[in-house]
Amino acid sequence: MDQSSPAPRISELHDHAGQPVVVRGWVTHVRSSGKVAFAVIRDGTGVCQAVFVKSVVPPEVWERFGQLTTEASVLVTGIPKPEPRAPGGFDLQVSDLVIHGESPTDYPIQPKEHGVDHLLDNRHLWLRSPRQRAIFVIRNEIEQAVHDFYYQRGFLRVDTPLLTAAIGERAGLFETEYFEEGKAYLAQTGQLYGEAAAAAFGKIYTFGPTFRAEKSKTRRHLTEFWMIEPEVAWNDSADNMRLQEDFVAYLVQRVLEKCRPQLAELERDVAKLEKVTVPFVRIDYTDAVATLQSKGSDVKWGDDLGAEDEALLVEDYEKPVFVMNYPKEAKAFYMKENPADPRTVLCDDLLAPEGYGEIIGGSQREDDYEKMIARIKEEGLPLDAYGWYIELRKYGTFVHSGFGLGLERTVAWICGLPHIREAIAFPRMMHRLRP
Numbered sequence: 297m298d299q300s301s302p303a304p305r306i307s308e309l310h311d312h313a314g315q316p317v318v319v320r321g322w323v324t325h326v327r328s329s330g331k332v333a334f335a336v337i338r339d340g341t342g343v344c345q346a347v348f349v350k351s352v353v354p355p356e357v358w359e360r361f362g363q364l365t366t367e368a369s370v371l372v373t374g375i376p377k378p379e380p381r382a383p384g385g386f387d388l389q390v391s392d393l394v395i396h397g398e399s400p401t402d403y404p405i406q407p408k409e410h411g412v413d414h415l416l417d418n419r420h421l422w423l424r425s426p427r428q429r430a431i432f433v434i435r436n437e438i439e440q441a442v443h444d445f446y447y448q449r450g451f452l453r454v455d456t457p458l459l460t461a462a463i464g465e466r467a468g469l470f471e472t473e474y475f476e477e478g479k480a481y482l483a484q485t486g487q488l489y490g491e492a493a494a495a496a497f498g499k500i501y502t503f504g505p506t507f508r509a510e511k512s513k514t515r516r517h518l519t520e521f522w523m524i525e526p527e528v529a530w531n532d533s534a535d536n537m538r539l540q541e542d543f544v545a546y547l548v549q550r551v552l553e554k555c556r557p558q559l560a561e562l563e564r565d566v567a568k569l570e571k572v573t574v575p576f577v578r579i580d581y582t583d584a585v586a587t588l589q590s591k592g593s594d595v596k597w598g599d600d601l602g603a604e605d606e607a608l609l610v611e612d613y614e615k616p617v618f619v620m621n622y623p624k625e626a627k628a629f630y631m632k633e634n635p636a637d638p639r640t641v642l643c644d645d646l647l648a649p650e651g652y653g654e655i656i657g658g659s660q661r662e663d664d665y666e667k668m669i670a671r672i673k674e675e676g677l678p679l680d681a682y683g684w685y686i687e688l689r690k691y692g693t694f695v696h697s698g699f700g701l702g703l704e705r706t707v708a709w710i711c712g713l714p715h716i717r718e719a720i721a722f723p724r725m726m727h728r729l730r731p
């Protein structure tokens with residue numbers, strides 16, 4: 297084995313054309329004509345084609361080629377040469393081959409159609425496919441874009457606890473015993489802590505995992521998902537929606553700018569993404585219900601909108617749609633009563649186009665001390681667990697608003713995935729805890 301040659305990643309081979317290098321990676325497939333043999337090598341940044349010429353390589357190297365199987369890990373020494381017809385655009389003229397880890401021929405994922413349960417059972421291996429890599433490059437770009445967006449706007453990132461006593465949303469709870477303190481719950485949201493941080497620091501966001509013990513087996517529900525939750529002092533509901541549309545348009549723009557090859561790998565229709573520009577559409581809940589009824593839905597005023605209603609509503613638009621000011625009973629306790637119609641609250645759901653449905657839930661927060669206490673009681677929540685939260689309305693209450701963007705739903709939409717489970721490396725769903 298050549299110890300002196302550099303070992304660039306495959307994406308860096310263009311800097312090493314004509315010079316000996318060691319490529320370290322995994323075999324995706326092999327073929328041989330008897331005199332010349334090829335192995336395509338993947339290293340996570342790309343693929344290159346290792347070319348073995350029988351009359352050139354030492355006999356033991358030729359023999360080792362014969363032992364190569366799919367997903368064996370290898371160290372290949374050779375000279376990279378640009379070759380437009382080769383997978384990845386490079387041939388590697390091989391002089392040496394080391395098989396680092398062999399891979400038995402029963403590799404669970406073969407080049408044929410597999411059922412999704414089989415793929416999910418083998419998620420630890422499925423991640424190696426080009427399609428999965430494209431998804432995770434895009435997810436990574438979105439995560440980086442989130443931080444860039446808020447950093448540029450002077451927001452402070454605040455990390456909020458995952459073990460909590462006060463709950464935020466109505467969805468199911470994961471609970472555990474917490475020493476002498478009673479029950480602890482896995483956080484459904486960082487929002488309540490985000491509100492405290494907004495009173496301290498002005499503009500903040502949280503970015504972390506959240507948990508919901510939801511017994512829903514839909515294509516948009518996980519039990520563990522990542523959420524970005526900005527919270528801004530002195531923003532009202534209209535300011536809040538402007539921030540949301542700027543944010544979502546920025547994320548889509550960044551992916552269009554940086555991830556063209558990955559969007560192509562996923563066969564995403566980018567023309568649809570290019571239409572995602574501000575301003576987004578704004579529809580009042582009451583008007584949305586009337587429209588839905590006229591389209592044949594049996595939704596009634598007072599109901600939250602289900603997935604089917606959301607899809608029906610957005611089918612007339614090519615951009616994301618805000619549905620504003622839902623009835624109080626459909627939404628969480630902390631939302632501010634709408635002064636123009638006290639049956640409703642100052643809130644919005646942002647629905648993604650192409651039937652992807654809700655990606656954001658946001659609202660102006662109730663800032664009146666007495667009203668907040670009344671709402672907590674109405675919801676039957678334990679007042680003592682919310683003591684600190686209510687104090688935010690006692691010591692210098694403030695107008696404030698925020699929202700939560702679900703990362704996996706956003707990734708699924710931008711990538712055009714049919715199901716949210718591919719948008720996270722190791723999905724947690726009602727019937728899936730492994731791998």
Ligand code: 4AD
Nearest residue numbers: 485487517518521525654655656657698699700702
């Ligand atoms: O609408 P939700 O429940 O709002 C909140 O949690 C607020 N505390 C946010 C805030 O105002 N700070 O959830 C927000 C978003 C949803 O729009 C959706 O994108 C995502 O989180 N989400 C889920 N994603 C995957 N699986 C689930 N079970 C989800 N539940 C919500």
Ligand code: MG
Nearest residue numbers: 645654656657
């Ligand atoms: Mg919601």
